[in-house]
Amino acid sequence: QLQLQESGPGLVKPSETLSLTCTVSGGSITNSRYYWGWIRQSPGKGLEWIGSVYYSGSAYYSPSLKSRVSISIDTTNSQFSLRLSSLTAADTSVYYCARHEWHWYFDLWGRGTLVSVSS
Amino acid sequence: QSALTQPPSASGSPGQSVTISCTGTRSDVDGYNYVSWYQQHPGNAPKLLIYEVIKRPSGVPDRFSGSKSGNTASLTVSGLQAEDEADYYCSSYADSNNLIFGGGTKLTVL
Numbered sequence: 001q002l003q004l005q006e007s008g009p010g011l012v013k014p015s016e017t018l019s020l021t022c023t024v025s026g027g028s029i030t031n032s033r034y035y036w037g038w039i040r041q042s043p044g045k046g047l048e049w050i051g052s053v054y055y056s057g058s059a060y061y062s063p064s065l066k067s068r069v070s071i072s073i074d075t076t077n078s079q080f081s082l083r084l085s086s087l088t089a090a091d092t093s094v095y096y097c098a099r100h101e102w103h104w105y106f107d108l109w110g111r112g113t114l115v116s117v118s119s
Numbered sequence: 120q121s122a123l124t125q126p127p128s129a130s131g132s133p134g135q136s137v138t139i140s141c142t143g144t145r146s147d148v149d150g151y152n153y154v155s156w157y158q159q160h161p162g163n164a165p166k167l168l169i170y171e172v173i174k175r176p177s178g179v180p181d182r183f184s185g186s187k188s189g190n191t192a193s194l195t196v197s198g199l200q201a202e203d204e205a206d207y208y209c210s211s212y213a214d215s216n217n218l219i220f221g222g223g224t225k226l227t228v229l
Contacts, residue, residue: 103170106157112164
C-alpha cells in the first residue's frame with residue numbers, strides 16, 4: 001500500500017529557505033498517472049496548493065507562490081522535494097505532500113509536518 | 120486567483136441532510152468538471168470524498184454526493200451521522216495548471 005511521509009525541519013528562521021522532502025513507499029513514483037504535490041494549511045485556516053511535479057521533472061506552481069517555490073523529484077530514491085525561500089511568519093503551516101491524478105484530485109496524503117517560522 | 124467561496128459553517132441533526140456550497144468563476148468551477156471535496160477531522164490529513172464533481176472513491180459512503188450548476192458546486196451529506204462532524208473543503212482546477220481550494224466549511228452535527 002502506497003504511503004507518503006514528509007520530513008524536514010520543524011523550525012526555520014525568517015528570510016531563510018525551507019526544504020522539505022516527501023518519501024514515497026510501497027509503490028512507484030514514476031507511475032505516469034500521477035503528479036506529486038505540496039499543500040499547506042496555516043494554523044486554524046484553510047488549505048493552499050503550493051505546487052506539483054511530474055515524474056519527468058516538469059512542475060506547476062501556485063501563481064501566488066511561484067516566485068519563491070521550487071519542487072523537484074528524485075525518482076531513484078522515490079522522493080520529491082519542496083524549497084520555499086524568503087520565509088516569513090505567514091509561512092508557518094502544516095505542510096502536506098500528496099498524490100494527484102491528471103484531473104487534479106488528491107487521493108493520497110501524507111500525515112503532514114508542522115513548520116514554524118520564527119527567530 | 121481568489122479562494123473558492125464556501126460558507127464558514129453548516130449544521131444539521133442526525134439523520135438530516137446538509138448541503139455545502141462552493142462558488143467559483145468561469146475560470147475554475149464553471150470552466151471544468153474537476154471539482155473535488157475533502158473531509159478533514161481535527162489533527163488529521165484531508166480525505167478525498169468526491170472527485171470530478173460527482174464521483175466517489177471506493178470506500179466513501181453513498182451518503183456523500185456532489186453536484187454542480189454553473190459556477191457553484193455542492194456537497195450533500197444525507198443521513199447525517201456524528202462522525203460526519205468535520206471540516207469540508209472543495210477544490211477546483213483553474214486556468215493554466217492552477218488549483219484552488221475553498222476556505223472550508225465546519226459541519227456541526229447537532
